[in-house]
Amino acid sequence: MHSIKRRAFLHTTAKAAGAFLALSQLPSQIFAAASANKMPLGFQTFTVRDMLGKDFSGTLKMIAGMGYQLTEMCSPKGYEMIGFGPLAKMKTADIRSIITDAGLICPSCHFGFGEFAEDKIDERIEFSHQLGLNQMICSTFWLPKTATINDYLAAADKLNKAAEKIKKAGLQAGFHNHDFEFQILDGELIYDALLKRFDPDLVKLQFQTQVIVHGYKASDYFKKFPGRFISSHLSDWTSDKKEIAIGKGVIDWKEYFAAAKTAGVKEFFVEMNLDKFKDSASYIHEM
Numbered sequence: 001m002h003s004i005k006r007r008a009f010l011h012t013t014a015k016a017a018g019a020f021l022a023l024s025q026l027p028s029q030i031f032a033a034a035s036a037n038k039m040p041l042g043f044q045t046f047t048v049r050d051m052l053g054k055d056f057s058g059t060l061k062m063i064a065g066m067g068y069q070l071t072e073m074c075s076p077k078g079y080e081m082i083g084f085g086p087l088a089k090m091k092t093a094d095i096r097s098i099i100t101d102a103g104l105i106c107p108s109c110h111f112g113f114g115e116f117a118e119d120k121i122d123e124r125i126e127f128s129h130q131l132g133l134n135q136m137i138c139s140t141f142w143l144p145k146t147a148t149i150n151d152y153l154a155a156a157d158k159l160n161k162a163a164e165k166i167k168k169a170g171l172q173a174g175f176h177n178h179d180f181e182f183q184i185l186d187g188e189l190i191y192d193a194l195l196k197r198f199d200p201d202l203v204k205l206q207f208q209t210q211v212i213v214h215g216y217k218a219s220d221y222f223k224k225f226p227g228r229f230i231s232s233h234l235s236d237w238t239s240d241k242k243e244i245a246i247g248k249g250v251i252d253w254k255e256y257f258a259a260a261k262t263a264g265v266k267e268f269f270v271e272m273n274l275d276k277f278k279d280s281a282s283y284i285h286e287m
Contacts, residue, residue: 039285040105044233045072049082063277072269122165166202206231238250246284257287
C-alpha cells in the first residue's frame with residue numbers, strides 16, 4: 001500500500017517538475033503579460049508643463065503614482081517658448097533617465113511642424129533615438145486662418161516627405177488633430193482631406209477625443225479607417241462642453257476602446273487638467 005502511494009507520488013512529482021521546466025523555458029515576456037492586469041496608460045505632458053519646469057522628476061513620479069505607466073513628451077526645443085524652456089536646457093540622456101527613474105516609458109513625443117523641415121529633421125530624429133522614442137508626432141500644422149485647403153494639402157506633402165526619413169530611421173511619424181482640422185474649408189472637412197493626402201504607411205494618426213464637443217466621435221473614425229491610427233489623446237466632456245473625468249461624460253468608452261483595436265491604436269494618453277488624472281486612470285483600469 002505504501003509502495004503504491006510512493007510510486008504515485010513520484011509520478012506526480014515528475015510530471016510537475018517537467019511542467020515547471022517547460023514553463024521556465026518560455027520567454028519572460030509571457031510571464032510579464034500574464035501578470036499585467038492593467039493596460040499601459042499614458043498621459044500627455046502639455047497640461048502639466050509648468051509643473052515639469054519646476055520639478056520634472058517629482059511631477060512625473062506623482063503622476064505615475066496615480067496609475068500611469070507611459071508619458072508623451074513635447075519636444076523641449078520645439079516647445080521652448082510655450083512652457084518647456086527649462087527642459088530645453090537639459091541633456092536628452094538626463095531627460096530620459098529621469099523619465100525612467102519615475103517608472104515611466106516615453107514611446108512618443110510631440111514636435112512642432114517646423115521641426116520636420118528638411119534642414120532640421122535629421123537632428124530631430126537623433127534626439128528621438130536618444131530619448132528612446134518609437135513615434136514622432138506632428139502636433140498640427142498651425143496654419144493661419146487665411147489658409148486654403150490646398151495649403152493644408154501642401155503641408156501634408158511636406159510631412160509625408162519627412163516621414164520617409166523617419167521610417168528609414170526605424171521610427172513612425174504621426175499627426176495630431178486639434179479643433180481646427182474639424183472645420184469645413186473650401187467645401188471639405190479639413191481632417192478628411194488630410195486623411196486622403198497622408199501616406200497611410202508613413203503617417204499614422206493620433207486622434208484627440210476632445211472633438212466630441214463638435215459632434216465627431218473617435219470610434220466612428222476608428223471604424224471607418226482601420227489601421228490608420230497609432231495613438232489617441234483621451235478626455236471626456238459633458239453635454240454642455242465642459243471637461244470632466246473620463247467615464248463621467250458623453251463618450252461611450254466601451255465602444256471607443258473596442259473600435260481602437262480595429263484602428264491600430266497602440267498607446268492611449270490622457271490629456272486633461274491634472275485634477276482629473278487620477279479618476280480618469282482609475283476608471284480606465286477598472287474597465
